[in-house]
Amino acid sequence: MSLPNLETFKNNPYGTETAIDDVLENFEFLDDWEERYSYIIDLGKSLPEFPESEKIEANYVHGCQSQVWLIHMQDPADGKIYLMIDSDAIIVKGLAAVVLCILNAKTASEITNTDVEAIFEQMDLIRHISPTRGNGLRSMIELVKSIASQQ
Amino acid sequence: MALNVNVLREEFPILHQEVNNKPLIYLDSAASSQKPRAVMQAMDHYYETANANVHRGAHTLGDRATQSYEAVRDTVATFINAKSRQEIIWTKGTTEAMNLLASGLSQSWQAGDEVIVSRMEHHANIVPWQMAAERTGAIVKVLEINDKGELRMEQLDELISERTKVIAIGHVSNVLGTINPVKEIIAKAKAKGIVTIIDGAQAVPHFKVDVQDLDCDFYAFSSHKLFGPTGLGVLYGKQARLEALPPYQGGGEMIERVSFEGTTFNKLPYKFEAGTPAIAEVVGLGAAIKYLESQDRSAIEAHEQALLKRAEELAADIPGLRVIGEASNKVPVLSFVMDGLHPSDLGTLLDQQGIGIRTGHHCAMPLMEAFKVPGTARASFAFYNTLEEVEALFAGLAKIQRMFT
Numbered sequence: 001m002s003l004p005n006l007e008t009f010k011n012n013p014y015g016t017e018t019a020i021d022d023v024l025e026n027f028e029f030l031d032d033w034e035e036r037y038s039y040i041i042d043l044g045k046s047l048p049e050f051p052e053s054e055k056i057e058a059n060y061v062h063g064c065q066s067q068v069w070l071i072h073m074q075d076p077a078d079g080k081i082y083l084m085i086d087s088d089a090i091i092v093k094g095l096a097a098v099v100l101c102i103l104n105a106k107t108a109s110e111i112t113n114t115d116v117e118a119i120f121e122q123m124d125l126i127r128h129i130s131p132t133r134g135n136g137l138r139s140m141i142e143l144v145k146s147i148a149s150q151q
Numbered sequence: 152m153a154l155n156v157n158v159l160r161e162e163f164p165i166l167h168q169e170v171n172n173k174p175l176i177y178l179d180s181a182a183s184s185q186k187p188r189a190v191m192q193a194m195d196h197y198y199e200t201a202n203a204n205v206h207r208g209a210h211t212l213g214d215r216a217t218q219s220y221e222a223v224r225d226t227v228a229t230f231i232n233a234k235s236r237q238e239i240i241w242t243k244g245t246t247e248a249m250n251l252l253a254s255g256l257s258q259s260w261q262a263g264d265e266v267i268v269s270r271m272e273h274h275a276n277i278v279p280w281q282m283a284a285e286r287t288g289a290i291v292k293v294l295e296i297n298d299k300g301e302l303r304m305e306q307l308d309e310l311i312s313e314r315t316k317v318i319a320i321g322h323v324s325n326v327l328g329t330i331n332p333v334k335e336i337i338a339k340a341k342a343k344g345i346v347t348i349i350d351g352a353q354a355v356p357h358f359k360v361d362v363q364d365l366d367c368d369f370y371a372f373s374s375h376k377l378f379g380p381t382g383l384g385v386l387y388g389k390q391a392r393l394e395a396l397p398p399y400q401g402g403g404e405m406i407e408r409v410s411f412e413g414t415t416f417n418k419l420p421y422k423f424e425a426g427t428p429a430i431a432e433v434v435g436l437g438a439a440i441k442y443l444e445s446q447d448r449s450a451i452e453a454h455e456q457a458l459l460k461r462a463e464e465l466a467a468d469i470p471g472l473r474v475i476g477e478a479s480n481k482v483p484v485l486s487f488v489m490d491g492l493h494p495s496d497l498g499t500l501l502d503q504q505g506i507g508i509r510t511g512h513h514c515a516m517p518l519m520e521a522f523k524v525p526g527t528a529r530a531s532f533a534f535y536n537t538l539e540e541v542e543a544l545f546a547g548l549a550k551i552q553r554m555f556t
């Protein structure tokens with residue numbers, strides 16, 4: 001089974017066109033939980049399609065109540081790491097889009113040096129990556145960090 | 152007399168708070184129930200006036216501790232109508248009770264012996280049997296369920312064989328709420344000399360259980376689901392069965408005499424209680440049971456059934472909602488799935504509205520398989536829940552559905 005090509009990875013708007021600062025800016029204008037979570041749901045819905053053929057055990061992120069898949073590819077030209085994520089839970093997908101805005105299309109050292117927790121804290125979403133939540137977001141972030149540290 | 156829930160709620164301090172800026176609505180009592188003030192007070196009082204180790208002290212506090220602790224054994228024996236206090240063993244919980252039984256009973260199994268459990272068991276009443284079977288070459292057989300989430304009783308006769316050693320069945324399903332006809336199963340098993348074990352974790356919080364009337368060999372439950380503290384459970388066993396069972400863990404308390412030439416074990420119930428027990432928790436459980444017994448149990452049951460009925464009515468009004476578990480005989484537990492919505496999304500968005508439910512496989516993966524769902528959302532009610540809270544749950548679900556359209 002072959003991975004999608006680098007172009008497909010690069011077409012993911014999160015972390016490329018849409019930076020985390022854009023998300024943070026939008027987030028500031030949202031007043032209540034409904035608006036905030038509707039925004040996250042929309043992010044989740046707009047995540048680029050994840051190839052069905054890649055939904056295999058090797059790409060499965062364990063420790064999740066929902067199912068989560070993650071694949072990556074490195075651009076040999078500049079060393080940037082490109083990610084694709086999917087989940088069957090829409091909020092997890094939306095939060096994955098936030099993670100992508102933070103970590104996608106970054107170099108290994110950028111990934112290792114980014115404090116993802118601080119950003120989730122700022123968005124008041126920290127509970128979603130607390131070790132007590134079995135939703136896999138934390139495992140997802142740890143996986144990306146470990147991919148980066150192996151480069 | 153109807154239950155005055157608002158008066159009763161005053162006894163549960165934890166319920167009076169906000170989460171996520173909304174009044175807390177706690178609908179996860181099947182996972183762990185909340186505790187009446189009397190439980191915390193009893194534990195505080197114990198630590199403030201009597202704390203010491205039990206069965207050892209040559210001093211006043213030790214006597215006080217032992218007295219308070221052992222008195223609860225009588226309370227529990229009366230609560231489930233055991234014949235004697237020797238039949239009440241303290242464990243860490245239902246899980247430990249099942250491990251104790253699987254480990255002890257399997258010591259006399261041969262390869263090819265059989266254990267029957269049901270499709271709807273909690274992992275605590277599956278995995279210990281699988282481990283014992285693995286060790287001994289025994290076989291775990293499964294009593295299946297119908298679409299409504301009821302045991303297919305007609306299968307039982309087929310499943311029982313000459314080799315059946317144990318039937319271990321839940322009294323009430325933690326996912327479906329189904330109340331199983333355990334008395335009938337026990338009678339069938341008894342006629343064949345098969346050991347019967349009932350997982351009562353989800354039963355005792357909802358209705359009166361009489362172990363002599365059931366006539367089971369063993370019955371287990373957890374304190375924390377019965378409005379008592381965590382870390383404590385009860386294993387009831389008929390005296391003769393307990394006498395015949397080898398000890399589980401070794402250590403202090405469970406011995407009569409230790410020497411390197413050979414050790415003899417203590418008598419019941421201490422033979423199964425190695426080490427310093429959860430003394431304050433036992434005292435807390437005593438207070439929980441006293442609290443429960445001081446209530447009008449039939450009024451509580453009627454109120455719980457009213458909560459369930461209201462929940463079922465409102466569930467029927469939500470398009471795309473499918474209830475998992477529609478047995479005719481249920482405790483107030485409602486599992487469901489919704490079209491296009493993952494249970495974990497439901498859990499997150501209800502939590503934002505102050506409503507705590509459980510989502511996932513509920514430690515019953517074989518049951519999820521049967522219903523072909525990866526998990527469910529589960530609202531479980533206790534007598535301290537109100538009809539307004541049930542209504543708030545469904546208003547919350549309707550709101551979530553609107554967010555997705």
Ligand SMILES: Cc1ncc(COP(=O)(O)O)c(C=O)c1O
Pocket residue numbers: 181182243244245246247273275276321323324325350352353373375384514
């Ligand atoms: C039916 C059933 N059996 C066993 C258990 C295990 O209880 P504990 O975790 O208290 O040992 C539970 C708890 O979820 C349960 O619902």
